[in-house]
Amino acid sequence: MSSSPAPKRRLDVRHQSTERAAQARGGRRAARRRTSSAFRPSMATIGALALVAAGLGSAIISDRTDSGTLSGDYQALSADASSGGFDVSRDFDRELLEEQTKAQADQLLAAQQELQVATQAKADELKANQWVLPVTGYHITGRYGTTNSLWGKGHSGLDFAGPSGSTIVAIASGTVIAVKYSGNCGNMTQFQLDAEDLVIMYCHQSRQVVKVGQHVVAGEVVGYTGSTGRSTGPHLHVEVKPGGGHSADPEPYFHDHNVYP
Template sequence: MGQHRAEHRGSRRDRADRRSPSSVATPRAAGRRRATAAPRTTSLLPRLSTLATGRRPGGAAARWRHRLSVVPGALGVVALVAAGTGAVTVGEQAPGDAITASAAARAISAGTSAQGRVGQSTAGGSDREAALSRDSERQALQDAAQARLERAAEEQAAERNAELKSLGRAAEARAGEIAKNQWVLPTTGYHLTARFGMAGGLWSSDHTGLDFAAPSGTPIVAIANGTITETGYAGAYGNQTIMTLDDGTEVWFCHQTTIGVEPGDKVAAGQQIGTVGTTGNSTGPHLHLEIRPGGGDPVDPEQALAFHGLTP
């Protein structure tokens, strides 16, 4: 292999020796194989070799300068190679010999790199186009990401709006109930054990209220909006809370374990006022509820509740 390469180099040098300086066809082709797309610089090589060996200094040198002024980027590199090559040539070759093949290769290579730099500067337009293309791709990606973010934000805003509308509707409904003074049942988890008007040994007369049996401590809530007017122990009624509605109706809550409000407190329907108990004349924990319109005689709580849409 090595031998074959040496023979090849030799033959090429022979051709270069036979060649006249103006004939540049063969080395230009050889240069293209070694380094692509450097025709302008390789075309100078024969003249370079002429310069290096001192042959034809006049017209060739003028063309040199002219060419190099056209290609300033190549000047420094090729001139540098020419200087180096001159030293090598003088030391190793006969004075009449032209530039060596390896020096030519170096010159071509150097010229190519010079041409490459020139090409880079003159090809700046396409570089800019590529950069612009990359920029527009980046911009497109950023736009797409931005669009996704905006869509997500819009969806979140829509969800929030829907939630707010739902809350608003609930508040309106609640406000409507308050405005209508909607009643609510006084406790939960109960079962009725005695109705209004029932006769029995526990009462001195017929039963004056409605009994909600529930575990001791079960919350008791106001059945409507109103004001607490009496609280405390009341004999057979045990711990008692009386609230008065806006129309003057009194609501009595009896046998409580605890009382959670004081006279004068404004309470709303559903607000806790105490807990279920078995204080007073009672055989087990339950809420005794009485309804007394205008503070007078008791009426049937079931009917009063039914009048307000409730079925205990």
């Protein structure tokens, strides 16, 4: 009895089955390779295609764009470079920086000069409008409009009585228009004020130290108190003449400039 043929057939069947499985696996791998070899665009490929398309579009548009538009676009791109969007040469940046820095410095200097002029003008205005008391150590012995046997119809000014030889100063800035001896006024000095159409008159001085045409400022020494002319004692008589005409009450003018005799 022979038993060998049956095991051989089982081995042949098993071998054939293994070969078919291997062939099936090989077919699947080949199919995957064929699929992998198909065109799959990467991100880089997509970007390159976009740039090519953009270039073609620019070439087409450039045929329809004038040089002025292109120049404007270039300036816009150059300006945008400051935000980091575009690359601009270092030489261009340096030239622009120097130009703008100089322009800025010139503008700053002009502003400073304008401010200085304005400040000086304001200082001159304030200085011209500043009033001060003409004397110190005084007491008022006569006011505007009062009457007595000496003044007749009414007193024409404001009297500051004090020791003879006391310093007299200009009450405000102005120009000296008269320095002389004038009858009842004795030694008299007149000033045309800078800031207002007013003439200030000082009377009864013992001595004057200014001359006609001289410019004086508030607080500057112009003379010394005395009792020259028609006077009963050393004092300074002050008159205010609007427009250089008739005398007016001095006190409201003093008060308008925050000076209160």
